[in-house]
Amino acid sequence: MKKVKIALLGLGNVGRGVWTILKENQEEIAKRSGFKVEIAKILVRDKSKQRGVEVPENIVTTDFNDILNDDSIKIVVEVMGGIEPAREYMLQCMGKKKQIVTANKMLIATGGDELFHKADREGVRFNYEASVAGGIPIIQAINESLTGNKIEQLYGIVNGTTNFILGKMQLEGSKFDDILKEAQAKGYAEADPTSDIEGFDAQYKLAILASLAFGTKVAVEKVYREGITNITEVDMEYAKTFGMVIKLLAIVKDTDGKLELRVHPTMIPETHPLANVYDSFNAVFIKGNAVGDLMFYGRGAGDLPTGSAVVSDIVSIIRNNIEFDNTNLVVKNNLWNKEIMDVGQVKSKYYIRLTVDDRPGVLGDITAILGNQDVSLRSVIQKGEIKNEEKVDLVLVTHLTREDNINKSLEEIKKLDAVKSIDNLIRIEDFEN
Incomplete structure (x- = not known):
């Protein structure tokens, strides 16, 4: 059976999961992909560190160039995390026509475009299933x-x-x-x-x-x-x-x-x-x-669930692009240019919990302020004394309204003498709107 050589950048929690899965499920992966996956190199910062898995010493390196300049390594798996040097390492590997798999959510979210464009130019695959929700595909x-x-x-x-x-x-x-x-x-x-x-x-x-x-x-x-x-x-x-x-x-x-x-x-x-x-x-x-x-x-996390997503990306590359023929399958995020709504314009229902003086007229003053901002109430709960003082929890649940209207209302409500604190504001999603 033919081999595909890969390298790991990092051997932390996720890297250990990838190593374990590729070893324990070697036969299943080979049958499903048609190739034997061999980890040829693993990049670490400190060779002497105990990592919880037994790895042959001859494949562990602290020199990134051992991976970059090895033309037999076709797929590089980045599981080191962080922005740098992970970003630079992946860009350099793409320049050497190596396919990339990553679990790096921070880098994808903040600097993914540079990586997508580089993958486009070099005609390599860039897979990142493990960056979101662990083992969920x-x-x-x-x-x-x-x-x-x-x-x-x-x-x-x-x-x-x-x-x-x-x-x-x-x-x-x-x-x-x-x-x-x-x-x-x-x-x-x-x-x-x-x-x-x-x-x-x-x-x-x-x-x-x-x-x-x-x-x-x-x-x-x-x-x-x-x-x-x-x-x-x-x-x-x-x-x-x-x-x-x-x-x-x-x-x-x-x-x-x-x-x-x-x-x-x-x-x-x-x-x-x-x-x-x-x-x-x-x-x-x-x-x-x-x-x-x-x-x-x-x-959604853990060495084996996240490692499972990484291995699935490796197998996907092997199945769909094993000849590395510059067939670019990177999914683009520029199909449409959608405007991002300002959060103040978003409509929701709200739970508002306040501490107020327990005396007549307080609720009326609050509802009047809300009404002036077109905020209508769905329910009201007044409950209990606090520390034997005449203060109570007042809980309001609104109908659907704009966030701006809620924020303006709360600024006015804070000014009422009878309102001691606004303790929490939680949005409600009933999946009806």
């Missing part, structure tokens, strides 16, 4: 299986750390900080969890998914972002009262030819399929004008 589905559809909406739970935290808060009533520590102990969260809990990781992934699903260039900074650090067990209880749960959703919608792009905590009905995605699992829910509703579900 969502990029292949959008690129291939759904090409006969106009995708209208996409909702994603695309960060396992935040989903683990919010799920525990919902099911166990635990506090955010306690669950974050547990997530770090389990390896779901990094020592510095900022990228996850503040929504940056999901922001990168949504930029990639939106570019593919809607065929338009999406700059990551155009994606509105909020994290989950303001969510409390009190908000979870109120969500339950409304028959809802709270998830960090990545949302993109085509609204009158403009794209809504946002990542934020969202209340959704407990009966919706996304509401039942727990632990570190990911899910992507798509509405297509022909296929209707679809949901893709699976492990």
Whole structure:
């Protein structure tokens, strides 16, 4: 059986997963691809570091040129992460006509165009299934299986750390900080969890998914972002009262030819399929004008799930382009030039929780301000005393309204003497609009 030689740039969590899968599933991969995949070189920073897998010393190198200048290596797999030197390494490998597979969501979201254009010019494949949602084959589905559809909406739970935290808060009533520590102990969260809990990781992934699903260039900074650090067990209880749960959703919608792009905590009905995605699992829910509703579900992170996506990209290259004949199959994101909607123009329903004085007229003053901004209320809950003072929770749920109108209302509401604090604002998605 013929061989295809590949190289790994990095042997961290994902790299170990790729190594393990290619070794353990060697026979299956060979039969399905028609070729034996051989890892010829692995680039690392420190050869002496213990990595949890046994790798022959003769294939490990600290010199990138050992890979770049080896013409027998046809596919280079970048799993080192970060922007540099990963970007420069991939560009140089493309210049040597090497096919590229990557799991680097940050680089794809922030600098993907340069890599796409270089792949175009050199006539090489550039695959990145593992950059979004771990082992879920969502990029292949959008690129291939759904090409006969106009995708209208996409909702994603695309960060396992935040989903683990919010799920525990919902099911166990635990506090955010306690669950974050547990997530770090389990390896779901990094020592510095900022990228996850503040929504940056999901922001990168949504930029990639939106570019593919809607065929338009999406700059990551155009994606509105909020994290989950303001969510409390009190908000979870109120969500339950409304028959809802709270998830960090990545949302993109085509609204009158403009794209809504946002990542934020969202209340959704407990009966919706996304509401039942727990632990570190990911899910992507798509509405297509022909296929209707679809949901893709699976492990969103980890060495083997993400490694599985990387290996599938390797096999795809071998199957479709093994002769490396300059057949360029890079999917472009410049088919249309869609305008990105300003978040202030986005319409949603809102949950607003305030602490107010428990006295007559407060609700009337608040509803008058909301009415002046064309914000109508769907329900009101007033509950309990706080610290034996005459202060209460006031929870408002609005009908569909523009974000600008909500923000203007809240600026005025803050000025009322009876309003002690605006404790939270959470958008509601009931999938009806």
